[in-house]
Amino acid sequence: xxxxxxxxxxxxxxxxxxxxNTTGTATTGTTSASPGKDSTAVGxxxxxxxxxFGYNQAAYQGSQEVAKAYPNLEVITAENVPExxxxxxxxxxxxxxxxxxxxxxxxxxxxxxLKVAAEHPDVAVVQQGNLIxxxxxxxxxxxxxxxxxxxxxxxxxxxxxxxxxxxxxxxAFPITQTIDNxxxxxxxxxxxxxxxxxxxxxxxxxxxxxxxAEAAANLLKQGVDVITQHxxxxxxxxxxxxxxxxxxxxxxxxxxxxxxKGWLTGSQWNWGPLYTDIVKTALGGGFTGSKYNDNFRVGxxxxxxxxxxxxxxxxxxxxxxxxxEKARDLLKTxxxxxxxVTDQEGKVRIPAGTVPDYTxxxxxxxxxxxxxxxxxxx
Amino acid sequence: MSDLxxxxxxxxxxxxxxxxxxxxxxxxxxxAGVVNLGTxxxxxxxxxxxxxxxxxxxxxxxxxxxxxxxxxxxxxVHAVMVVWRRADQFATGLTVMFxxxxxxxxxxxxxxxRAAPGFDPVAVPLLSDLPVLGEVLFHHDPVxxxxxxxxxxxxxxxxxxxxxxxxxxxxxxxxVLHVHGYRPGLIRGAAVVAGxxxxxxxxxxxxxxxxxxxxxxxxAGRGFIAVALVIFAVWRPLWVMAGSYLFGxxxxxxxxxxxxxxxxxxxxxxxxxxxxxxxILAILGRRTLRAAPEELRRVFT
Numbered sequence: 001x002x003x004x005x006x007x008x009x010x011x012x013x014x015x016x017x018x019x020x021n022t023t024g025t026a027t028t029g030t031t032s033a034s035p036g037k038d039s040t041a042v043g044x045x046x047x048x049x050x051x052x053f054g055y056n057q058a059a060y061q062g063s064q065e066v067a068k069a070y071p072n073l074e075v076i077t078a079e080n081v082p083e084x085x086x087x088x089x090x091x092x093x094x095x096x097x098x099x100x101x102x103x104x105x106x107x108x109x110x111x112x113x114l115k116v117a118a119e120h121p122d123v124a125v126v127q128q129g130n131l132i133x134x135x136x137x138x139x140x141x142x143x144x145x146x147x148x149x150x151x152x153x154x155x156x157x158x159x160x161x162x163x164x165x166x167x168x169x170x171x172a173f174p175i176t177q178t179i180d181n182x183x184x185x186x187x188x189x190x191x192x193x194x195x196x197x198x199x200x201x202x203x204x205x206x207x208x209x210x211x212x213a214e215a216a217a218n219l220l221k222q223g224v225d226v227i228t229q230h231x232x233x234x235x236x237x238x239x240x241x242x243x244x245x246x247x248x249x250x251x252x253x254x255x256x257x258x259x260x261k262g263w264l265t266g267s268q269w270n271w272g273p274l275y276t277d278i279v280k281t282a283l284g285g286g287f288t289g290s291k292y293n294d295n296f297r298v299g300x301x302x303x304x305x306x307x308x309x310x311x312x313x314x315x316x317x318x319x320x321x322x323x324x325e326k327a328r329d330l331l332k333t334x335x336x337x338x339x340x341v342t343d344q345e346g347k348v349r350i351p352a353g354t355v356p357d358y359t360x361x362x363x364x365x366x367x368x369x370x371x372x373x374x375x376x377x378x
Numbered sequence: 379m380s381d382l383x384x385x386x387x388x389x390x391x392x393x394x395x396x397x398x399x400x401x402x403x404x405x406x407x408x409x410a411g412v413v414n415l416g417t418x419x420x421x422x423x424x425x426x427x428x429x430x431x432x433x434x435x436x437x438x439x440x441x442x443x444x445x446x447x448x449x450x451x452x453x454x455v456h457a458v459m460v461v462w463r464r465a466d467q468f469a470t471g472l473t474v475m476f477x478x479x480x481x482x483x484x485x486x487x488x489x490x491x492r493a494a495p496g497f498d499p500v501a502v503p504l505l506s507d508l509p510v511l512g513e514v515l516f517h518h519d520p521v522x523x524x525x526x527x528x529x530x531x532x533x534x535x536x537x538x539x540x541x542x543x544x545x546x547x548x549x550x551x552x553x554v555l556h557v558h559g560y561r562p563g564l565i566r567g568a569a570v571v572a573g574x575x576x577x578x579x580x581x582x583x584x585x586x587x588x589x590x591x592x593x594x595x596x597x598a599g600r601g602f603i604a605v606a607l608v609i610f611a612v613w614r615p616l617w618v619m620a621g622s623y624l625f626g627x628x629x630x631x632x633x634x635x636x637x638x639x640x641x642x643x644x645x646x647x648x649x650x651x652x653x654x655x656x657x658i659l660a661i662l663g664r665r666t667l668r669a670a671p672e673e674l675r676r677v678f679t
Binding site for chain 1: 385389392393396483487490491493498584585588589590591593594596598600629630632633634636637638639641643644645648
């Protein structure tokens with residue numbers, strides 16, 4: 001149904017895009033200037049609504065911080081932009097309005113973003129969360145934080161809190177971001193509770209509350225007593241968990257208000273500083289060759305992670321907090337995936353003593369030992 | 379293993395209830411001779427109205443009533459267009475569905491992520507202690523208990539009452555009603571509105587009892603499943619009930635297996651409900667059309 005909603009929203013888009021195409025091609029050949037320099041506007045496209053209390057809302061808030069930092073720039077936003085060629089049309093319409101810096105904020109926007117970048121060498125196009133696997137064009141790049149780091153820390157809280165030793169993870173699709181999160185959660189839990197297991201259940205949708213309810217009900221029935229998730233809308237799973245007297249680890253936002261008893265901690269976004277810095281770099285004419293003209297990843301090891309840990313709930317004890325503090329310090333030089341990391345079959349995938357880099361971690365396509373569940377094979 | 383079966387059956391009731399309300403509503407409309415593809419829209423407005431009114435008043439029952447009214451009001455648009463303006467039923471139904479989708483994403487934004495009281499499961503004394511059945515049937519929310527009575531009531535009403543006879547006649551031989559001084563249009567309109575109201579109750583159940591949340595497009599096609607279900611249940615309320623639970627079971631199988639760490643092809647599991655629907659429609663083939671109310675057959679052919 002979100003697709004239908006997007007479709008409905010789209011009925012309006014081709015109208016805008018038609019006018020955009022002409023202006024767009026007109027500007028194409030004219031410049032050899034640095035991409036994004038002299039931009040009078042910044043465009044942001046989101047795959048969902050800006051008020052979903054999740055991924056898209058966080059990205060939208062980041063865009064508003066750019067607006068605050070640069071009052072002279074027009075910040076153009078578009079919601080419910082599908083992950084197909086229509087995204088390119090929406091981006092072209094923004095370029096027609098003077099935007100030379102474009103943020104394509106969903107994983108599936110990458111193809112359209114690269115297409116737009118190729119058509120407009122003077123526009124800097126950055127994509128959030130995916131990886132450019134070919135040569136990176138001079139005016140494009142991807143960026144992301146290492147979300148699995150705060151998820152690892154939250155896993156520590158889960159490992160300490162569980163009584164049954166069973167943790168639950170409700171996820172949507174087996175993309176690398178999600179696989180990394182599930183693995184990191186389990187590894188964090190294991191680091192303080194070697195017997196802890198994570199049961200992974202997929203819903204095959206970013207937001208289907210009824211499927212989420214069914215997933216949570218089944219996990220709770222199996223004796224899981226801490227549940228976390230990777231979904232765009234999060235309330236259903238949290239409420240079911242709280243009603244069953246189990247613990248919640250959040251994702252996307254601080255939802256402790258709907259889980260006053262069972263809230264442990266979670267991970268949430270803070271995009272503002274990173275967005276603003278990307279805009280600053282592009283406006284200054286230094287985009288090409290900068291760290292953002294690449295697959296830019298930032299984590300505890302390299303700087304200010306746009307993913308931060310959510311506040312603690314009332315039942316997290318001092319010992320757990322201390323363990324998390326210690327782990328966070330360790331992550332400044334290490335990684336949740338520091339070897340040895342073993343997969344479900346017992347095969348060592350990352351040897352002892354190795355600290356994998358961010359790109360390697362984003363290519364992990366297996367569950368680690370301790371995760372219960374099978375990755376869907378295509 | 380037996381506990382897997384119990385979990386899937388419990389999940390079938392949990393997930394099938396909203397679909398059943400919508401499919402029973404569609405049954406009413408179709409038995410009177412009108413196809414309402416706007417059922418998905420009625421479920422959506424029912425879900426939002428149910429959740430929003432529960433949030434504002436603090437009473438989930440008020441929300442359920444609001445869901446009923448909202449679902450009925452949206453179906454009224456379909457009724458007016460189709461019965462009085464004689465517009466094409468399929469085109470109008472789809473438009474009404476998009477209207478519901480648009481209205482709810484417009485007015486629903488304020489309720490995304492907002493807390494609201496809902497219906498919680500209540501174990502029925504004594505009955506809930508029964509082996510297997512107790513867990514499958516008697517550990518649900520009050521709206522689900524109401525739903526147990528809905529299909530048998532509709533079966534009885536259609537078969538055994540004057541109102542039911544009039545409705546069926548509107549769907550089979552509208553001319554007969556004319557001859558006897560009734561207005562078939564009025565009966566059809568009422569059936570469509572009542573059907574939409576039932577779909578609205580289904581939507582409200584989904585939001586306030588099952589998911590405990592409102593989210594744009596949250597019915598995720600369940601209203602369309604309901605329409606397909608009515609056809610493969612050959613327009614009979616009790617078969618609609620069984621079909622809803624079959625669908626619920628197909629939806630419940632994937633999470634029940636996964637929570638046990640059992641591996642099965644996820645894509646096959648996701649497709650299962652639709653494969654089942656297609657298989658049944660294929661097996662029934664033309665037989666469904668023969669069982670269709672006569673006036674409805676005119677719409678289809």
